[in-house]
Amino acid sequence: MGSSVRELAEKTPAGRDRYIDLLRVASLGTVVIGHWLMAAVTVGDDGRTEVGNLLAVVPDLQILTWVLQIMPVFFFVGGFSHALSYRSLSRKAPERVSVYSAFLRARLQRLLRPTMVFTGVWGAAALLLQLIGEGGALLDVTLRLVAQPLWFIGIYLAMVAFTPPLLRLHERYGWGAFGGLVLAAGAVDAARFAFGVPYVEFLNFAFVWLAVHQLGFLRADGRLRAPSALAGAGLVGAALLVAFGPYPLSMVGMPGERVSNMAPPTFALLCHGMWLVGAVELLRGPATRWLARPRVWRGVVTANGISMTAFLWHLTAMLGVYGMLLALDVRLPEPASMAWWAQVPLRMAAAGVLTGVLVAAFRRFERPGAAGELRLTPGPASGPAAAVGVTLCLFGVLGLSMVGFGGLLEGRTAMLVAVRVTAPVAVGMALAGWLLVERAGRSLSPTPPLPELSGSAGRGGR
Template structure:
């Protein structure tokens, strides 16, 4: 049975940290808005506005807000895992923790991929995938899934990292941050090949570790964290080999995002410090019933909206072409004049897609269980899920019939194989529960 946002808001316990829910929605909403603004679509294909107008790359210091989402994830994972442990009477809870986390995340994600895979096959069978727009759309539509793959890795590693946090506190974060700095030294100063890929784990897990610290109330000087992070990021970009943009740019030799760099970690530190400074005034605002109902409703569909927002944007451009309307050259006055209209139309189409697919994001009744299960099976399952999702983000959905592949952890992978891995991994996680749950 579906519970209304009004009922959920009314039932919110006084102890709930409402600000975390706001940060989750705001971070995903900022990413959506950034993608809509950065997409530079013309008759020649889909480009990046920030690459066409390099001075605008400074905007990524505000729009690149995924560190906040991972920070909030660390906070939520700490509370969720500890709650399961308290109710488990000494039984292992790893499998139950993974099931609860994956159900809300993978349900809408796999539906999105399956729908788009079916559409991509139809487009390719019809021979309509050789146009600049269609081909680019099939390549890019799964790219935002990278963050879901990273998030799944964070979920999988929460128990050992939470134990490390309980023993070492800030030193656990310092170890991860120091490892990220060492990787950049080995990469840029010593030219060690492939070492940079370690920062996919070290940088993002360091940000995730900050969420553990917040859960224990140990971020007591957010202004110092924000100032130190911002100063570090500015200095690294000014005198180091790091680019200005905090998102990847086409053709750049060094990206702060893929793989992540120490500059991106410093960027994450200043963002975390900044949002912590706003926690108290935001708390008073969130106490208003109407505001809180809005946040609750948005949280219930945030992942679905994120997954389908690029589809909506592409739909707006496709409609413009179908109506015979010219696409102005990106970054021209005519292009900027259309931006508000395109964003409003994309938002409306996203809302329509959310109405169609929101039921796949609804939590199941099994989410609250604290039953034990087969931890090794669940671990194998979540590993397959994260590799499958990361594989899909890299391969895209173009060239399905030609066996197009990408390299994932030194091995070639195709989109169909990645999808099977994700589906199989989810099945293993679900089957890891005790017999009574099946």
Template sequence: MRPSDLAAATPASRDRFIDLLRVASLATVVLGHWLMAAVSVGADGRVQVGNLLALQPRFQLLTWVFQVMPVFFFVGGFSHALSWRSTGRRTPKAYSVFLRARLQRLLRPTVVFIGVWGAVAMALQLAGSGGGLLDVSLRLVAQPLWFVGIYLAMVAFTPPLLRLHERYGWGAFGGLVAAAVLVDLLRFGLGVPYVEFLNFAFVWLAVHQLGFLRADGRLGRPYLLAGAGLVGAALLVGFGPYPLSMVGMPGEKVSNMAPPTLALLCHGLWLVGAVELLRAPAVRWLNRPRVWRTVVAANGVSMTAFLWHLTAMLGVYGALLALGVRLPEPGSGAWWIQVSWRIVAAVTLTGVLVAVFRAFEKPSGARESSAPRAWAGPAAALGVTLCLFGVLGLSMVGFGGLLQGRTALLMAVHVTAPAAVMMTLSGWLLVERAGRGRGGAV
């Protein structure tokens, strides 16, 4: 169905603001990545990719507005609550069906992305090609996959966390916040090793829990949420061991992002409250047919654009280097002048990649199972777990060194790229098989 048809068929009960937040948050992340990348050529001729925020620290305060991943995870909580309740009404033992339905538009384009880049990396390695920007690209393009891994965990934990929400409401959210506080106390106060990795769950799932509260109309006064989050983040950064930037900086001893910290959780509260304050004017704007059609169309390709946007950015830089265009010093006046048309070129190339790969973001025609087999739930849970560790591992190790067994440390475990790819593929197949009907396409 075309975006215009989907827009015309939108029921009056749909929360259009949630759809706008989904598109806007991913678009902001993409734009931020394009702006932060600081590619330069050193005196020895080697290509280096730095971070503008590290080179120009005065811009780090902007991450308090433009680090919007918490908004996307908040939107996920809202959508997952509605989806799980809907699936449970239609299908007994619905876990495998729910996972497949929620993950199709996430995992299918992700698996294609991994397959394409894995094949390119293998071909380059067998041909003995590499060096320069190419080696950097093989590492960088996989980094956004961390987001996919976190989102997989959110989907997987939706049923039990939603039950806690339905029983305890704000208390369930408070429990996750308390756990995040405890983790940071153990980490920074007592120096307990590896405990910080638990906040990948507690911090992001707490933000996800806010989406449940929003789905039930229990979010309360958003200005209180925004104010408390902003004040909390400011106090933690001003008097605690937390850095100013809400995104990771190269070489820093403590990152608010990896693993997430209590400061990032407060930042998430501030952002969620802030965007909720914009709801009323945004809804009036979304009632315009042309605006809503644009949002619907963008939602249909948002994951594909997110997965391929770094490929497009690095492709633009590669073309500039191949053409002998001089790259100005990152952060200089000439650099900022060049930024505008570099972004235009990256948008254009991303559009081309979306046109090529957008079909994989559409749900497949295989029908849901109306009566899942007994093994379907455990198989789907195993599948999503394999996918989670696979994409997180790949985000850390990248596509380089496929044949050399290059490793990266994932939560105290060394992982290789081939192992991460195999976990992702086998997990995706399990999720697909467990939630699919016995027949063919509908």
């Protein structure tokens, strides 16, 4: 892989926005490190294993989530990339080509292939373990937890699906489209907290994340000209909402909390996203100069080629390390104790090594297709089929993130919106949706110029 990475790095177009690629890698890497650091595994006197959160043990550390809750940056980067990708396809497409279906297939290929492999491996392992009667201790917790990061992929799928209509709104109204989503998110929270309207809060899964995604459209057109104002407004807004409103300090979910800023997202989380986007934009100049160094850029290219695989498997690695410690009868100290902190570097290093092994095994499923130019050929209208497909993928992946891999034979269920789903049903929906998107968008032959999660980052403006 080393020679191909060097070749790709050397062929990078002069106008490519390398900072966007760095932000993609850095945001996923921050999530991985945060999960490794915050996991607090304990074994009770009855032998029961629990995975808690360090932030719940030491509430004073929750302020760290105002930096470590970095997912808004990833969705911002997604908006930037999606705008450029859709416009590029629209310019190249001949008549009678469904640009929407081609766009979905191009964006979902690199995302869903490693996800489906991860799902297949863990699903088969969970079924085998249940058939042979293995369970208990850390294993049951692992089967439940390893699927939880899939929520992010489900939300990302929704952003891909909504890109064309929201991009049209952006092109017509600019900042007004973003402002409309902000107002909608605020109205949802007002209805939720001031008037007690039931279930309305779930609308903010769309309004909050799509508003951050819309900032990526503005970045793609070079219209984020006052990042300090955006960062300041977001930071002040989040601070005031936490200080005087019903919002918790933590920007990630905490066990037992009555209100979470994450699930469903709140207006405070949207302000947090604005603060982060403004902050990373302020760093663009020095970071871009740093990325001009060949060795640094090769590192970013390499990381982009394995980022989704590492993200999918990092909890497997972390829980595997804890499993090995328990198997070796290594005592797990009380979370946040001196002994616990002393173990942190060793546990994280071991998790990094094991993640590297898993990446080596599965990274080929994240590689782009064969080289060549984008070829768009006329065909029957396939936009509706692609829309159905991405919807099935979205609900399948979200459902699996909620139900996990445990209790496959017992029909364990989780509530997805208003419907109960099992893991097999969720996997079936995701696979059927993926096949629909592939079939609908086969007039496209995508060849991303650099390895990355969601396609070419392209240029930073018109």
